[in-house]
Amino acid sequence: MIDKQWALALRLVGLLFIVVGGLWILNSIAWVVGLILISALIVYILFPLQEYLKRRYRLSHGLTVATAFVLFLLFCIFVVSLLIPVIYYEMNDLIDSFPTHLARIQVVLSWLSQQTVMLDIEDEVRSFILSISDNMHQAVEYLAEASLSLIGGAVDFFLVLFLVFYLLYDFQAVRTQVIEIIPSAKRPLAEELMKIVDTNVGTFIRGSLIRCLIVGVVTGIVLSVIGMPYALLLGVLAGIFNFILYLGPYIAAVPAVLLSLSPLTPSPLLIIAVYVGIQILDGMFLAPVVLGRIVKLRPITVIVAILAGGSLGGLLGMILAVPVAGMIKGVLELLKRNPAYEELN
Numbered sequence: 001m002i003d004k005q006w007a008l009a010l011r012l013v014g015l016l017f018i019v020v021g022g023l024w025i026l027n028s029i030a031w032v033v034g035l036i037l038i039s040a041l042i043v044y045i046l047f048p049l050q051e052y053l054k055r056r057y058r059l060s061h062g063l064t065v066a067t068a069f070v071l072f073l074l075f076c077i078f079v080v081s082l083l084i085p086v087i088y089y090e091m092n093d094l095i096d097s098f099p100t101h102l103a104r105i106q107v108v109l110s111w112l113s114q115q116t117v118m119l120d121i122e123d124e125v126r127s128f129i130l131s132i133s134d135n136m137h138q139a140v141e142y143l144a145e146a147s148l149s150l151i152g153g154a155v156d157f158f159l160v161l162f163l164v165f166y167l168l169y170d171f172q173a174v175r176t177q178v179i180e181i182i183p184s185a186k187r188p189l190a191e192e193l194m195k196i197v198d199t200n201v202g203t204f205i206r207g208s209l210i211r212c213l214i215v216g217v218v219t220g221i222v223l224s225v226i227g228m229p230y231a232l233l234l235g236v237l238a239g240i241f242n243f244i245l246y247l248g249p250y251i252a253a254v255p256a257v258l259l260s261l262s263p264l265t266p267s268p269l270l271i272i273a274v275y276v277g278i279q280i281l282d283g284m285f286l287a288p289v290v291l292g293r294i295v296k297l298r299p300i301t302v303i304v305a306i307l308a309g310g311s312l313g314g315l316l317g318m319i320l321a322v323p324v325a326g327m328i329k330g331v332l333e334l335l336k337r338n339p340a341y342e343e344l345n
Helices: 003-027 029-058 061-118 123-148 149-181 184-225 231-239 248-259 268-291 299-336 339-344
Strands: none
Touching: 003 231, 003 248, 029 061, 029 149, 029 299, 061 149, 123 231, 184 231, 184 268, 231 248, 231 268, 248 268
16 A cells, blocks of 8 residues: 555656656747747648648649648738838837827826825825826837847748748648547547647637737728827737737727827727727627637636736737637536546546
């Protein structure tokens, strides 16, 4: 009995060392892991297009991969040539005019601070309002530092293209080999797990991409129509942050609301109404139609997953948090259907 306890303890210690060692290795190669994850997400987006070309035009595997990859490259070139110059112009204009906007916003914040004194609001609230301008200064400094990393980002982009091509070429072969390695008795379970991954990663990412594209375009157009400056830049931010369920839209609305405090921009209430209206459109129509019932998670589960993902992996972690949480739930539901689990109950 004692020998069995010691054997179990040694196994647990060994497992702990393996987990810690694995986490240390992943942390050491986090840059490579990030590139592979981004490449894998792009491959999940392109894979249905590759399969469609193969079925529709009966092309060879190599030709369908090359065609899907070239279409992806053309799309990237289109986005860069169309959006980047305008965004670059708006960013420069925002940086040049930022002191003017900041001075006007500080007048509004000073008025708000006086109102809090009159309304006898807590000191913590007043100090938070007064610190907003300092936080905006820090945000601009952060953006300036981030712009210096564009060269490194360009290198990463070409590495991602390289990985995408080869991952796309071997994607189906790797999936098949993984299934074939597993013993015949366990292959149905492995196929179920593969379906869970496909649903929560592939379908979710593709659906979210469509949602975010629509939200970004609609936000940019509406803000432009009502006369909001930097409408394209704010639309791009809205589209990017809409990947983050529940929390993302509020994050994207912050810079627009702050800019609307300037007298030369539309009313903050109008800007808030625009963002709320677009999110109602997203929540009531886009998400149910595009995502369907892919995300079968409670809102509190999604929020906790996003916060944890952001703490562990930044923006990429927040984007992947929901698919990972969905996979975990799918695996747990699959285990519950397992006869061994049913016997325990």
